[in-house]
Amino acid sequence: MTPLSACLFDLDGVIVDTAKYHFIAWRQIARELGFVFTEKDNERLKGVSRTRSLEILLEIGGLALPAAEKVDLAAKKNALYLSYVRQMTPAEILPGADAFLMACRAAGYKTALATASRNAAVIIDLLKIAALFDVVVDGNKVTHTKPDPEVFLNCAKELGLAPDACVVFEDAEAGIEAAGAAGMLAVGIGDPGILNKADLVVPGLSELSLEQLRTAWNNKKNNTVAKP
Ligand code: BG6
Numbered sequence: 001m002t003p004l005s006a007c008l009f010d011l012d013g014v015i016v017d018t019a020k021y022h023f024i025a026w027r028q029i030a031r032e033l034g035f036v037f038t039e040k041d042n043e044r045l046k047g048v049s050r051t052r053s054l055e056i057l058l059e060i061g062g063l064a065l066p067a068a069e070k071v072d073l074a075a076k077k078n079a080l081y082l083s084y085v086r087q088m089t090p091a092e093i094l095p096g097a098d099a100f101l102m103a104c105r106a107a108g109y110k111t112a113l114a115t116a117s118r119n120a121a122v123i124i125d126l127l128k129i130a131a132l133f134d135v136v137v138d139g140n141k142v143t144h145t146k147p148d149p150e151v152f153l154n155c156a157k158e159l160g161l162a163p164d165a166c167v168v169f170e171d172a173e174a175g176i177e178a179a180g181a182a183g184m185l186a187v188g189i190g191d192p193g194i195l196n197k198a199d200l201v202v203p204g205l206s207e208l209s210l211e212q213l214r215t216a217w218n219n220k221k222n223n224t225v226a227k228p
């Protein structure tokens with residue numbers, strides 16, 4: 001059986017609750033464009049790039065806009081988003097995330113940050129979490145957005161590991177799909193109703209032990225438990 005060697009973490013919604021800032025920034029853009037954007041709609045934007053998020057948003061609003069206007073809107077959303085993000089302190093690290101990362105590292109697992117965000121460097125800096133990761137692959141380093149597995153495959157490559165030696169922690173449907181496509185164990189962080197393609201779902205990293213993780217790993221590798 002392939003041993004578990006690396007833990008790959010999504011950033012927004014897994015390590016830090018920036019998901020709420022992405023949502024309120026896009027909601028503001030939708031409001032200015034004249035339509036309502038709900039939290040349910042927002043699930044479709046989680047994990048996907050800024051450009052793709054805007055396309056989905058416009059689809060929800062039933063709007064088709066010229067390319068130049070889309071560039072301006074994406075920039076406007078990012079400025080709004082950054083105005084919230086810049087206020088963040090390490091206190092906004094999600095409960096248990098830093099402790100779980102430290103436990104993974106103490107157990108000898110490599111750790112990586114795997115995110116579609118192009119703002120990852122700013123966030124890592126504000127939260128002072130750089131030392132918790134062996135590798136960072138962000139939206140500036142990938143061409144294909146989740147559900148494409150590129151971001152996770154690049155992490156495995158940078159760590160010098162086979163994809164099937166890695167586990168992914170994700171709060172987005174697109175991210176769970178990407179982990180599956182990469183051939184990695186997928187741990188969903190959030191609602192099991194939404195993340196129903198994950199191998200295991202927990203409400204947050206504070207509610208996950210390494211023992212539970214190893215059990216899920218062994219079950220998947222031995223093919224003993226059907227997915228929920
Ligand atoms: C992902 C978020 O982590 O990053 C998405 O889940 C977001 O909602 C994407 O669109 C890109 O983020 P950024 O910071 O580059 O706009």
Ligand code: MG
Nearest residue numbers: 010012013171
């Ligand atoms: Mg996320």
